[in-house]
Amino acid sequence: MKKILFIGDIIGKPGRTALATLLPELREKRGIDFVVANGENAAGGNGLTAVIANEIKKTGVDAITLGDHVWDQKGFDREIDTLDYVCRPANLPQGVPGRKYLILEKDGFRFAVMTLLGRNFMKVIADCPFRTVDTILNEIHHLTDATLIELHAETTSEKTALGWYLDGRASLVVGTHTHIPTADGRILPRGTAYLTDAGMTGPYASCLGRDIQAVIGSFYDGMPRKFEIAQEDIRLCGCLVEITDQGIARSFEQIILPMSVPASA
Numbered sequence: 001m002k003k004i005l006f007i008g009d010i011i012g013k014p015g016r017t018a019l020a021t022l023l024p025e026l027r028e029k030r031g032i033d034f035v036v037a038n039g040e041n042a043a044g045g046n047g048l049t050a051v052i053a054n055e056i057k058k059t060g061v062d063a064i065t066l067g068d069h070v071w072d073q074k075g076f077d078r079e080i081d082t083l084d085y086v087c088r089p090a091n092l093p094q095g096v097p098g099r100k101y102l103i104l105e106k107d108g109f110r111f112a113v114m115t116l117l118g119r120n121f122m123k124v125i126a127d128c129p130f131r132t133v134d135t136i137l138n139e140i141h142h143l144t145d146a147t148l149i150e151l152h153a154e155t156t157s158e159k160t161a162l163g164w165y166l167d168g169r170a171s172l173v174v175g176t177h178t179h180i181p182t183a184d185g186r187i188l189p190r191g192t193a194y195l196t197d198a199g200m201t202g203p204y205a206s207c208l209g210r211d212i213q214a215v216i217g218s219f220y221d222g223m224p225r226k227f228e229i230a231q232e233d234i235r236l237c238g239c240l241v242e243i244t245d246q247g248i249a250r251s252f253e254q255i256i257l258p259m260s261v262p263a264s265a
């Protein structure tokens with residue numbers, strides 16, 4: 001049996017602070033074997049850099065995934081291939097830099113990690129996630145004992161469809177991108193743990209991690225504004241799944257861990 005922790009989109013400095021503060025103890029206390037985190041918003045809310053990827057890794061993250069913000073930081077397209085613990089979305093167009101998936105290993109147990117971009121309401125060009133995942137699973141099935149497939153997508157319908165499509169073929173299918181945790185975490189009939197969205201690791205006194213007033217203002221009058229990263233009510237969010245040596249999910253637990261309880265609580 002292995003314990004896998006998946007952590008939703010890390011939002012800038014507040015998200016990285018939550019990781020550094022909470023993850024080492026969580027990992028130790030719960031006996032977690034593998035930690036995977038989405039880092040697409042880790043650099044000031046937009047993208048990732050090699051320096052920040054390394055900072056995240058040092059907190060106890062084994063693999064970092066990305067999403068539609070993958071190329072937001074200038075020069076990251078030249079850095080990504082040097083980071084053997086980082087993968088970009090698997091269904092980006094052929095020929096772009098970065099790894100499509102990672103295979104982690106502990107005590108002879110091999111654990112594959114990949115992210116698929118959804119296509120509904122997403123601005124990034126991506127190949128069909130259904131066909132892409134079929135191709136990759138065929139390619140790697142003899143190299144892995146368990147698989148985590150992250151769905152980086154906007155709509156619950158596209159994520160749910162992919163979740164059912166992958167039931168019995170992955171150990172954990174977990175969504176990201178909306179920054180809002182959903183309450184539907186469970187184990188599907190054929191043994192795949194599923195959660196539509198893990199939520200973000202960052203400030204929840206915000207609109208998806210950004211300053212509340214700026215976002216309200218932009219909906220109110222449509223004028224351009226700077227969306228600063230918010231700072232309050234920081235939480236680490238994700239899920240913890242136990243999987244057998246055959247890659248079947250045995251337990252699912254949603255993780256919503258506040259960095260500190262407000263004085264008024």
Ligand SMILES: [Fe+2]
Pocket residue numbers: 009040041067177178179
């Ligand atoms: Fe995100």
Ligand SMILES: [Fe+2]
Pocket residue numbers: 040067068069152176177178
């Ligand atoms: Fe995203």
